[in-house]
Amino acid sequence: MILELNQWFSSSYWIGMTGAWIIVAAYILDRCIGDPRWIPHPVIGMGKAISALERVIRSRVTSNQGLKKAGIWFPILIAGGSFAVTWGLIYLLARIHPMVAVIAEVILIATTIASKGLKDAGMDVYRHLIQGDLPAARRALGMIVGRDTAHLDExxxxxxxxxxxxxxxxxAIVSPLFYALIGGAPLAMAYRAVNTLDSMVGYKNDKYLHLGWASARLDDWANWIPARITAVLLISGAWVMKLDARRAAQMVSRDARLHPSPNSGFPESAVAGALGIRLGGHNVYHGVSSFRAYMGEPTRLMGAGDIVRTTRLMFWSAGSFVILCVLVSLGIWLAGGTLLW
Incomplete structure (x- = not known):
């Protein structure tokens, strides 16, 4: 385990099989119990720190140019601080006993992923739909999206x-596991901080256009490789599940770049192609209509069953990536090499 600073950076721990099995254990833990509400979640602390830093900045800076410069402090202090605090905690626990640090690694990495939470949120909407309770389905959807849902049809x-x-x-799955593979819980937690920053201040509106640009840009960079890996995993999942893998690949090639996000179009276009549906279109945010480029070509009407199929594709992608993490770790460990450090 981690006994000295230079041992951790040597990556013999994380690129060895110990790190791989910690990732497996973390994924299984999240898959089984998710994020119990009675356990304090690190993202809550991140959110409070982000809000506090924003208040400090806005109390001292008013010009757009000043806000743009100050925005750089969000990734430095929040993401960097998350890495440092997590590393320090693991280091101290390893001093007590290596197994204590291993258990902490498993728990901390599990908090950075949300496979169960994502499944539960989707299936909550699905259950209301199959029960014929469209108003309840709208409310359930409203809990996980920013768009207005009060008047949506099925x-x-x-x-x-x-x-x-x-x-x-x-x-919620591939990116945090990707960074856990490279740098354990500290880097996975730093990624979660970056993602939380993007969700809180990374908007292109009047309030955050200048202050949140660095956070939004860093989130785009952080998800660039994982998004493309996810598209490949979804295409392979479509093939295994006997969906339309060929169309999934075609839609990724054709439509992924049309999404306003440089990354979100990859999983969305892959799923749209695999299911033979069309995603994108008009959304309403606080009463204002916004059009998002279409993803995929509709071969049929969408139905509640598409939520179940998407959830299954999600679990295939997650499980496949966990296995890929194990294989990569095993290969590098056997070769006596290092991945990053």
């Missing part, structure tokens, strides 16, 4: 749910 509720589950395969 196909639009399904679309919103499928888009959210597909997009978050990257943010």
């Amino acid at each position: 196909p639009e509720v399904v679309r919103g749910t499928v888009e959210t589950v597909a997009e978050n395969i990257v943010d």
